Amino acid sequence: MSNQPDPAGEATSDASAPSETQLPSPDILEIETVYEALGHSRRRYLCYTLFEDTEWSLTDLATKIAAWENDIPEQAVTEDQREEVYVSLYHAHVPKLVDEGVITFDEATETITTADHAEQVLAALEGIGASLDSKQETHARSDMDEQEQ
Amino acid sequence: MSKSSDERKIAEDDPTNGVETHQTQVTQRHCEPNGQRELTTAIIYAIAEVEGVSPSELKSPPLYESVDVPAIEDAFFGPDVAGDSRQGVGTVEFQYTDYLVKVQSDGWIRVYEPTEADLS
Numbered sequence: 182m183s184n185q186p187d188p189a190g191e192a193t194s195d196a197s198a199p200s201e202t203q204l205p206s207p208d209i210l211e212i213e214t215v216y217e218a219l220g221h222s223r224r225r226y227l228c229y230t231l232f233e234d235t236e237w238s239l240t241d242l243a244t245k246i247a248a249w250e251n252d253i254p255e256q257a258v259t260e261d262q263r264e265e266v267y268v269s270l271y272h273a274h275v276p277k278l279v280d281e282g283v284i285t286f287d288e289a290t291e292t293i294t295t296a297d298h299a300e301q302v303l304a305a306l307e308g309i310g311a312s313l314d315s316k317q318e319t320h321a322r323s324d325m326d327e328q329e330q
Numbered sequence: 331m332s333k334s335s336d337e338r339k340i341a342e343d344d345p346t347n348g349v350e351t352h353q354t355q356v357t358q359r360h361c362e363p364n365g366q367r368e369l370t371t372a373i374i375y376a377i378a379e380v381e382g383v384s385p386s387e388l389k390s391p392p393l394y395e396s397v398d399v400p401a402i403e404d405a406f407f408g409p410d411v412a413g414d415s416r417q418g419v420g421t422v423e424f425q426y427t428d429y430l431v432k433v434q435s436d437g438w439i440r441v442y443e444p445t446e447a448d449l450s
Contacts, residue, residue, distance in 0.1 A: 265368075
């Protein structure tokens with residue numbers, strides 16, 4: 182008799198049949214949007230402003246972000262400081278967030294408004310904000326508190 | 331701001347015109363890596379200077395439609411490696427409207443404009 186293995190006698194492995202139910206659900210992949218949206222400090226600042234209001238003019242937004250970044254009151258923001266932020270919002274960060282479905286941008290009025298993915302991104306921002314972005318968080322929070330008073 | 335009229339010849343790939351296009355440098359500007367000003371802003375300021383408009387008037391199209399500049403910024407000037415800034419040398423170039431923009435890893439931005447070679 183040969184020593185050939187008998188196929189029928191082979192131990193059947195429990196892991197032999199990959200379960201299709203273990204594939205991640207498509208929803209999980211949307212986390213990409215969150216990372217992309219929050220992957221730059223100016224975009225995080227922008228997203229913080231969405232807690233306060235769901236609609237912003239680009240100029241107001243630029244003023245607010247310039248004030249936060251320079252740690253000065255909004256009234257003290259110079260035209261140069263505002264323009265610098267405005268240009269980077271217009272040419273990079275706003276279109277990126279539009280792409281990710283976080284905001285919409287009306288070119289005629291230069292107004293941004295929250296879109297479908299805003300909720301998801303803001304929830305993530307709220308979660309990570311306290312530990313990773315404490316300075317921004319403090320800025321954004323204290324600003325909101327002032328508004329409430 | 332130093333300017334130079336450094337002319338470079340770039341062979342035109344487009345087979346429909348066999349004419350070589352000259353690219354003439356029209357401005358250059360330095361963006362301090364990890365400085366206060368973003369690379370996007372520095373590029374737009376440079377192009378606005380060439381066009382003779384204020385940077386906030388330069389609108390169409392958004393630079394984002396050509397390239398994701400903050401991603402380039404991150405690649406060149408991103409987080410330090412083992413406490414030192416990156417030592418690599420490289421250049422990224424892209425087209426924005428009529429301009430060819432080159433960004434070097436040392437922070438130099440150069441803007442070129444095409445000029446027909448055989449107008450003479």
